[in-house]
Amino acid sequence: xxxxxxxxxxxxxxxxxxxxxxxxxxxxxxxxxxxxxxxxxxxxxxxxxxxxxxxxxxxxxxxxxxxxxxxxxxxxxxxxxxxxxxxxxxxxxxxxxxxxxxxxxxxxxxxxxxxxxxxxxxxxxxxxxxxxxxxxxxxxxxxxxxxxxxxxxxxxxxxxxxxxxxxxxxxxxxxxxxxxxxxxxxxxxxxxxxxxxxxxxxxxxxxxxxxxxxxxxxxxxxxxxxxxxxxxxxxxxxxxxxxxxxxxxxxxxxxxxxxxxxxxxxxxxxxxxxxxxxxxxxxxxxxxxxxxxxxxxxxxxxxxxxxxxxxx
Amino acid sequence: xxxxxxxxxxxxxxxxxxxxxxxxxxxxxxxxxxxxxxxxxxxxxxxxxxxxxxxxxxxxxxxxxxxxxxxxxxxxxxxxxxxxxxxxxxxxxxxxxxxxxxxxxxxxxxxxxxxxxxxxxxxxxxxxxxxxxxxxxxxxxxxxxxxxxxxxxxxxxxxxxxxxxxxxxxxxxxxxxxxxxxxxxxxxxxxxxxxxxxxxxxxxxxxxxxxxxxxxxxxxxxxxxxxxxxxxxxxxxxxxxxxxxxxxxxxxxxxxxxxxxxxxxxxxxxxxxxxxxxxxxxxxxxxxxxxxxxxxxxxxxxxxxxxxxxxxxxxxxxxxxxxxxxxxxxxxxxxxxxxxxxxxxxxxxxxxxxxxxxxxxxxxxxxxxxxxx
Numbered sequence: 001x002x003x004x005x006x007x008x009x010x011x012x013x014x015x016x017x018x019x020x021x022x023x024x025x026x027x028x029x030x031x032x033x034x035x036x037x038x039x040x041x042x043x044x045x046x047x048x049x050x051x052x053x054x055x056x057x058x059x060x061x062x063x064x065x066x067x068x069x070x071x072x073x074x075x076x077x078x079x080x081x082x083x084x085x086x087x088x089x090x091x092x093x094x095x096x097x098x099x100x101x102x103x104x105x106x107x108x109x110x111x112x113x114x115x116x117x118x119x120x121x122x123x124x125x126x127x128x129x130x131x132x133x134x135x136x137x138x139x140x141x142x143x144x145x146x147x148x149x150x151x152x153x154x155x156x157x158x159x160x161x162x163x164x165x166x167x168x169x170x171x172x173x174x175x176x177x178x179x180x181x182x183x184x185x186x187x188x189x190x191x192x193x194x195x196x197x198x199x200x201x202x203x204x205x206x207x208x209x210x211x212x213x214x215x216x217x218x219x220x221x222x223x224x225x226x227x228x229x230x231x232x233x234x235x236x237x238x239x240x241x242x243x244x245x246x247x248x249x250x251x252x253x254x255x256x257x258x259x260x261x262x263x264x265x266x267x268x269x270x271x272x273x274x275x276x277x278x279x280x281x282x283x284x285x286x287x288x289x290x291x292x293x294x295x296x297x298x299x300x301x302x303x304x305x306x307x308x309x310x311x312x
Numbered sequence: 313x314x315x316x317x318x319x320x321x322x323x324x325x326x327x328x329x330x331x332x333x334x335x336x337x338x339x340x341x342x343x344x345x346x347x348x349x350x351x352x353x354x355x356x357x358x359x360x361x362x363x364x365x366x367x368x369x370x371x372x373x374x375x376x377x378x379x380x381x382x383x384x385x386x387x388x389x390x391x392x393x394x395x396x397x398x399x400x401x402x403x404x405x406x407x408x409x410x411x412x413x414x415x416x417x418x419x420x421x422x423x424x425x426x427x428x429x430x431x432x433x434x435x436x437x438x439x440x441x442x443x444x445x446x447x448x449x450x451x452x453x454x455x456x457x458x459x460x461x462x463x464x465x466x467x468x469x470x471x472x473x474x475x476x477x478x479x480x481x482x483x484x485x486x487x488x489x490x491x492x493x494x495x496x497x498x499x500x501x502x503x504x505x506x507x508x509x510x511x512x513x514x515x516x517x518x519x520x521x522x523x524x525x526x527x528x529x530x531x532x533x534x535x536x537x538x539x540x541x542x543x544x545x546x547x548x549x550x551x552x553x554x555x556x557x558x559x560x561x562x563x564x565x566x567x568x569x570x571x572x573x574x575x576x577x578x579x580x581x582x583x584x585x586x587x588x589x590x591x592x593x594x595x596x597x598x599x600x601x602x603x604x605x606x607x608x609x610x611x612x613x614x615x616x617x618x619x620x621x622x623x624x625x626x627x628x629x630x631x632x633x634x635x636x637x638x639x640x641x642x643x644x645x646x647x648x649x650x651x652x653x654x655x656x657x658x659x660x661x662x663x664x665x666x667x668x669x670x671x672x673x674x675x676x677x678x679x680x681x682x683x684x685x
Contacts, residue, residue: 193397195393195394195397196397196399198362198364198391198393198397199391199393199397199399200410200411201363201364201383201384201385202362202363202364202385202389202391202411203385203390203410203412203414203415204384204385204386204411205385205411205414206414209414213410213414214399218400218401220401300400
């Protein structure tokens with residue numbers, strides 16, 4: 001006991017009370033975590049080891065679900081590949097576009113506040129409303145996009161009904177929500193001391209080099225954060241694809257998350273869906289870990305001088 | 313040869329005129345300080361020379377080249393910023409060489425310059441560190457090193473010592489002086505610290521509300537302030553000011569009086585001028601002499617004695633309420649509530665017209681000689 005000798009020894013009851021009080025204060029979070037996060041996590045893993053129809057008898061089958069997935073289910077691989085393609089389009093575009101928008105907003109031109117709000121607005125619109133808007137834009141017969149394209153003499157494709165363009169259309173619609181990462185970049189840009197750019201100007205560093213050698217390294221923590229969150233949201237992409245194309249045409253936008261969703265709630269095979277969820281979790285985990293490890297090479301943290309520097 | 317000539321430089325931010333027509337002629341190799349209170353425009357003036365501010369009007373020449381409209385990089389200048397502005401993700405070597413390598417300088421030449429500058433500044437062993445791992449003084453050296461490697465014709469320094477602690481500031485001040493001596497390059501230095509300006513500079517520009525109040529050597533500013541602003545700004549504690557009126561004039565001699573004076577003060581001017589009817593008499597705290605209550609020109613009561621050891625600052629309130637400060641030697645026995653008389657030595661008095669302009673002051677021969685050096 002590290003209590004000061006002057007204080008009287010607390011009674012047993014008091015001591016126990018003091019032990020419980022802090023726990024009571026954090027209990028809402030702990031209960032939430034136990035029931036809504038850890039519980040389902042463990043439960044879903046147990047599920048994944050069973051043949052578990054929503055209605056009917058469950059049967060323990062060990063790793064059979066995982067084996068089926070890897071060996072006997074071509075749709076698993078197709079869906080995974082579609083998701084990887086989507087991530088390959090979405091993640092770089094999301095980062096580059098939100099970075100460029102942030103740079104533009106940071107120029108402090110007239111009307112910056114209006115544009116900032118406008119760019120962020122889609123992020124607060126509900127997914128269903130957003131998808132409805134995009135389905136009008138993409139519509140083959142009276143869609144806004146093809147109507148505009150007709151002015152420049154382009155006969156636009158059937159965006160949502162074409163096997164090549166479907167995934168592109170979904171990527172573009174997803175990019176509409178880049179307001180969040182844009183704001184993160186904007187906050188980052190505004191925290192870079194302007195003297196760094198002035199010093200660069202005086203030493204004759206051209207503007208493109210200022211962006212590459214000053215802005216990007218100073219923003220690297222935000223880039224890392226956006227990279228990881230974009231990867232996660234790309235792999236979990238469901239709403240837009242489900243509502244816009246429902247996996248079509250010819251399953252060309254049948255995302256991995258959609259496959260999980262349909263397995264669970266249309267085919268009622270909870271065990272198999274749970275197993276696929278765990279595979280997705282592992283993929284995201286491994287990707288994130290790889291990115292984190294790679295980031296040591298290019299992320300600069302303001303607050304921390306890295307250990308290898310200190311040793312040098 | 314690279315002196316700096318500034319003609320009628322004006323700068324406005326919207327409706328606010330920050331610089332209202334600055335004319336300066338800085339000689340090659342000179343160390344010049346811009347000194348003034350915050351908001352006087354000294355930093356804006358420096359940034360205008362650096363090309364970081366767009367001018368509203370005026371022209372800037374460096375050597376025989378007009379640089380008014382050139383981009384910063386083409387002006388042959390280097391600048392040291394108040395907060396150092398080091399690139400935090402680059403090590404010291406890269407911080408110093410970054411600009412050079414992007415401008416296509418050969419690697420061995422860059423290496424030579426960086427090594428040389430690092431030796432001058434004694435930061436050779438820090439070259440592979442990041443700014444975060446350096447102390448304030450070391451960062452300041454790196455910032456100066458980044459300026460040196462450019463081999464500029466003009467150094468611009470924006471309050472480079474103000475982020476350092478007091479002890480380090482004194483050391484770096486001496487090092488800056490030595491550096492200027494060694495490089496022999498024109499340097500312009502912005503500060504609000506008059507001690508830095510007085511000790512480092514060949515000449516000082518005192519700025520007040522966007523105008524040059526006086527441009528002269530440190531001792532000129534001290535002994536021959538051109539106006540009330542400079543007189544009050546240079547010197548610590550501040551010069552004492554008394555309202556006065558001329559009681560008589562005989563050639564260069566002016567007799568000055570005032571209701572609060574026990575007897576008039578006879579001041580000798582350096583040149584004949586029309587003496588206006590209202591005057592301000594200024595006298596530095598170390599020039600006033602304390603004596604018996606009715607012996608001096610003024611009588612007052614001691615309000616406070618600050619004993620600093622080698623000297624004491626005696627605060628006196630005259631009977632009409634005017635507050636004065638007198639510097640005495642540290643052993644002066646004065647105490648609060650003492651009645652004292654104050655003597656104004658005639659040769660120590662400064663006279664100012666109601667416009668604030670100083671009347672030409674006659675100096676004692678020793679000081680006069682000092683100003684000629």
